[in-house]
Amino acid sequence: MTSPPSYYRDSFDVFCGKIDVFNKFKDNKGNFKESLVHDMRGMLCLYEASHQSVHGEDILDEALKFCTTKLQLMVVGNDLIPSDLATQVRRALKQPIRKCLPKVEARHYFSIYKESASCNEVLLNFAKLNFNILQKQHQMEICHLLNLILMLGGWNQATSSQNGKTVVSKEVLEVVDNVNLSITFKLIGGPLLELYKNVKFIVESTPKGEGGLVRNIFEYEKLSADVPDPNAMLQLAVEVTKEIDAHLI
Secondary structure (H helix, E strand, O other): OOOOOHHHHHHHHHHHHHHHHHHHOOOOOOOOOOOHHHOOOHHHHHHHHHOOOOOOHHHHHHHHHHHHHHHHHHHOOOOOOOOOHHHHHHHHHHHHHHOOOOOHHHHHHHHHHHOOOOHHHHHHHHHHHHHHHHHHHHHHHHHHHHHHHHHOOOOOEEEEEEEOEEEEEEEEEEEEEOOOOOOEEEEEEHHHOOOOEEEEEEEEEEEEEOOOOOOOOEEEEEEOOOOOOHHHHHHHHHHHHHHHOOOOO
C-alpha cells in the first residue's frame, strides 16, 4: 500500500500530539486527576476545549464528562468562588462557546467581565463600542432589506394564538419611516380578517439615554361589537420585543 504524502503524515502527527497533551491531566490509573478541581478556571478552560472534539477523540469525551460533573458540583452552594467566575461557569454549562455565536455570547460576557477583579475598563469600553458599531450596521442592513421588500411589494406570514388556537396570517410591509424610526405592517390575509375589517401593526422606536423605548401599536376595526380585542397579538409583540431586548446592551 502506498504511504500518504509527507504533509498528510506531518499533519496527522501534529494533530495526535495535540490530543496527547491532555494525558498530563491524568493519573497513573488513566483517570483525570482529582486535584484539577482546585483550579476552577483551569477546569473551565478544559471543559471548553473538550467541546472541540471530533469522532474518535475519546480522551476529549472523557474530559467533557469529567469537567461537566465536577463544575456542576463546584458551583452549587460554594460561597468561596468569585461571583463572576461562578456566573461564567453556569453560563458555560448551559451554553459552551463552541455551540454559540461569538457576538451573541460577547453580550453576555460583558456583564461577567465587568465584575471581574482583572477588569480593564478601557478594554471593556472598546469591546462595547465594537459591539454597538456592528449592531448599528446590522440595523442599517435590515432597514435596507425592509425597504427592498417594500419596493417589491413583498409579504410575510405571522403566527399568533387566538383563543388557544394557532392563527397564521398574511401581512405586508406597508411603511418604513427612517425619520421617525417606525415600521408599519398591514394584515392582508388570514382568519383574523373574518373578525376585523382591517388590522395594522406599528413598531416605533424612540432613542432614550443609552438605549431606546419601543412602542407596539395595533390599529384595528372590528366587524362587530362582539369581536374581542386582539390582546393575544399584542402580547406576542411584547414577548418578541423583550426577547430582542435581551440581546442588546
